[in-house]
Amino acid sequence: GELVGVQKEVAEGLQYLHSHQNYVAPNADTASPLLVRDGAGVHLDLPQVEAASRVSGVSVEAAFKALAKESERQRERNLAALESISGVRSSVLDFIEKGGIPPSVEALYAWLEYRGIDTGLWGKGQAKHVKDFFHELWSGESAPLTEESQRVLSVVKVRITCKDSEGEWALYETKQKFCRDGRVRERNKPLAEKKRPDEEPAAAALRGVVEELGSALTPEQLEGAVAKLDDIEQWDETLYSSSFPGLLTRYRLWMVDVTIDKLDRLHTGDQFESVETPDLSTGKVHTWVWRPFGPLQRAQDLATILEARYPKDEEEEKNLLSQGS
Secondary structure, eight states, X not given: OOBEEOOXXXXXXXXXXXXXXXXXXXXXXXXXXXXXXXTTEEEEOHHHHHHHHHHHOOOHHHHHHHHHHHHHHHXXXXXXXXXXXXXXXXXXXXXXXXXXSOSSHHHHHHHHHHTTOOOTTTTSTTOOOHHHHHHHHHTTSBOOBOXXXXXXXXXXXXXXXXXXXXXXXXXXXXXXXXXXXXXXXXEEEOEEEEOOTTOOHHHHHHHHHHHHHGGGSOHHHHHHOEEEEEEEEEEEEEEEOSSSTTOEEEXXXXXXXXXXXXXXXXXXXXXXXXXXXXXXXXXXXXXEEEEEOSHHHHHHHHHHHHHHHSOOOHHHHHHHHHHHO
16 A cells, blocks of 8 residues: 655654654655555554664654554545535534434434334334434433444332222223324323433322323312322333333333322213323323232232343243153
8 A cells, every 4th residue: 555654743842753744655665654545544563663763752652643644534535525425514424324312313214224224104004203202312301322223211110009998909000192193002000100310209109290290280289299209119121112102212111100080080080181282292191000009910010020120041940841741
């Protein structure tokens, strides 16, 4: 390749390894440049560096610093050329390769496509749109993306119960209707809210109550809602989300018990609806029902948490099964 001597500026402004401007060695057999540039990039000629350091008093470390500077300049030149050819900003290219917060919905599409995630089903049926994922990232509800094909989400599950003469009951959301396009998504889960960065699980739980149940409650009920801090449980799960098909999601989960005065079957009936207004979210109608809840359901919740915290090794599971048969 072309042999090039690169100007060497030493820290603290000492001296140069070469006279000053870049030059092309006139004869590769006799010239002794410290850097060799070829098709693979810029390389440090260590024997020549050591020889030059003995003559000039400049350390090998200074030469490495010069190489790093030249490599960074070359990277900037490459990015500028790529931007000119493709019309895509380097910030977008960095995001597609390394992740972070997407600078645009289009960049998020490219990040997904680059990792082989098909978004053809997104926005159909119960699945959400790519722009919903974009909003989730920018709001802080989902952690910044990385090089891995994975979404990381912190979610607080809110358990609301009541008691009457017929027993104990838990509030479940059976479905959501999206105001913007009329799509209906089946839920059959307790209220759940994405936790923002630096937000306490209890605060996220109460925010979820305001956003999703607020239209069905009075200001006094909302103000008096209490999250039971002593009952908070935390565990992790990794699975594919129905909201964004094909995208693996790692969930950091919390269970928080919340009590709300007069939120019970006597005051709401067995089923009721609430409206999540667009200024709080994307605009949804929630349908809620009271379902029987008791020791068995609590034990099942605890078993779910323990299984996620202490998963059995596959070989251990086989041994346990064989011993029991």
